[in-house]
Amino acid sequence: MLRSFTILGAIILLILHTAHGQIYTVSPFKMSYFQPNVGLNIEPYFNGQDIIMSFGVGLEEKGYDFSSTFNVGFRPYLKKVRIQEEENLFYQYRERVLLFSLDIEKQLYFLEYAKGDYNNHIGLYAKAKLGYMHANYRGLSESLKNGFTVAPGAGLAWDMKNARLSAGYLLFDQQNNIPNGMIDIMLTIYLNNKNDE
Amino acid sequence: MKRIFYSLIAIFSVLIVSSCGKTTGNGECDQDITCYTQKPEELFVKLQLSKNESDSPVEVTFYKGDIDDGDIIDNFPTDSTEESYLMPINEDYSATARYLEGQDTIIAVDGERLSAESFENCDETCYDWDHTIVLDLRLDN
Numbered sequence: 613m614l615r616s617f618t619i620l621g622a623i624i625l626l627i628l629h630t631a632h633g634q635i636y637t638v639s640p641f642k643m644s645y646f647q648p649n650v651g652l653n654i655e656p657y658f659n660g661q662d663i664i665m666s667f668g669v670g671l672e673e674k675g676y677d678f679s680s681t682f683n684v685g686f687r688p689y690l691k692k693v694r695i696q697e698e699e700n701l702f703y704q705y706r707e708r709v710l711l712f713s714l715d716i717e718k719q720l721y722f723l724e725y726a727k728g729d730y731n732n733h734i735g736l737y738a739k740a741k742l743g744y745m746h747a748n749y750r751g752l753s754e755s756l757k758n759g760f761t762v763a764p765g766a767g768l769a770w771d772m773k774n775a776r777l778s779a780g781y782l783l784f785d786q787q788n789n790i791p792n793g794m795i796d797i798m799l800t801i802y803l804n805n806k807n808d809e
Numbered sequence: 810m811k812r813i814f815y816s817l818i819a820i821f822s823v824l825i826v827s828s829c830g831k832t833t834g835n836g837e838c839d840q841d842i843t844c845y846t847q848k849p850e851e852l853f854v855k856l857q858l859s860k861n862e863s864d865s866p867v868e869v870t871f872y873k874g875d876i877d878d879g880d881i882i883d884n885f886p887t888d889s890t891e892e893s894y895l896m897p898i899n900e901d902y903s904a905t906a907r908y909l910e911g912q913d914t915i916i917a918v919d920g921e922r923l924s925a926e927s928f929e930n931c932d933e934t935c936y937d938w939d940h941t942i943v944l945d946l947r948l949d950n
Contacts, residue, residue, distance in 0.1 A: 692949035694915070704917040704949060751903035751920025751944075753875040 640720035640735055647675035655683065655798040657782050662691060662790045668715060672776070672802055677719040679800070683741070685711040693788040695756065705749040709786065711761070713743025719769045719776075730773040737769040737778050745786075757787055765796050776800040837930070844935035848925050853941040854902050856892040859917075859948040861909055864888075868907040869946070875920055876903045893941075898923050906946035919944040 651672035657664050665688055670681025690706045697703055721735030741763040747755055767780010782796035854871075861867055866886035871894065872879035879901070882894070896902060903920025921944065926937040 692917075692945075694949075700913050702913060702915050704915055706919050706945065749918070751872075751876050751905075751918040753878050 635723055635725040635734075637722055638724045638733075640722045643677070644675040646673065648673055650803040651679065651681065651776075651800045652803060653681060653683070653798055653800040655685070655796065657685075657784065657794040657796040659791050659794045662687065662786075662794075664709065664711065664784075664794075666711070666713075670715075672800060674771075674802075677721060677771075679715070679717045679719075681715045681717075683711075683713045683715050683743075685709075685713065685743075690750070691790075693786075693790060695788050705752070705756075707788070708748040710746045710748075711741070711743050712746075713741040713763075715739060715741050719771065719778075721769070721771060728773065732773070733769075733771040735769055735771075736766065737780065738764075738766045740764050741782075741784075747786075761785065767796065774802050776802075838932075839930055842930050842935065844930055844933055845938050846933055846935060848927075848936050849898065849938050849940075851895050851897055852923055852925070852938075854894045854896050854923060855941050855943045856894075856904050856906075857943060857945050857947050858887065858890050858892070858906050859908065859946075860888070860890065862911070863909060865909065869904060871904045872902065872920075874901050874903065876905055876918055879903060890947075896923060898925050902942070902944070904944045904946060908948055910948075915948060917946040917948060919946055 649672040651670060653666075653668045655666040655668065657666065664685045666683045666685035668681040668683030670679065672679045672681075687707075687709045690708060692704055693707045694702045694704050717737055717739035719733075719735055719737045721733035723734040724731050725734075726732075741761075743761055743763070745757060745759060745761045747757040749756060761784075763782055763784040765780055765782035767778055769776060769778040777797075777799055779795070779797045782794045783792055784794050785792045856869065856871070858867055858869065866888050868886050869884070869892065870876075870881060871883040871892075873882055873896075874880060894902075899922075901920060901922045903918065906917045908915045908917065921942045923942050926940040927934050928937070929935070
């Protein structure tokens, strides 16, 4: 938990450092016209026992401040996990995980500041990963975990001219002994941003 | 924007290149490398084990195939932290180790395919006779 606050604090300090102009509040429910962009994202989510890397592509809507992307996440190494079979009996497997997900995220910006010809925004986000998880276990012919999963999350979002950086909390239940709470950091790059306000 | 794009391409290129296996590269020739051109028929499977909390022997089962549909090759109690088998290649091998932790029983599982590893040198295919697969049955504490 302390690590989460340290990371979020560092991000806020970074934002304040780059904000040369005046920061002012805006309504988080203010909407503009439809401004669709294509976005690429890279998203590690992790805790003290695990890390998942995710890459995605999809719609970044900057007028109504939401995104909808297709993501593929995977653990870049074999992880020993314990799964309870029955009372007092646990299996320890070496596991690989793949997660295909549709990520839906809504941003609520409440701070704004001018940076060059663009107004950057700072606010909160809420998201959900709606996905299909597939796990492979060495030494087993069949996967024990194939199925749909939902992982909700929330945190801070920082919208810039060509990118958005967000950091927050993700609740991802892997159905094993790894804690469900994870720190979620995502960098999104807008590919066809027209810089409209 | 372009700088970020080119940086990402550079990072992925480094990752791809560094993920390549043992090779001297196309057309390269290193006369100092000992080249065994005969393909091995058997290689070692090494089992890595932990000790039981109570120092009682750990029960190990070794399978040809996966543990849920394979054939048991060996089943034995051991106090050792390492066991090795010389086994035919091109087969899957797996193993379990049964540990006691207080009231709990932990069964560690691992498995892998045993294949011959080769590389090209001086226009010859060389086989790695030292190649070993390791089944990691150590407890993750």
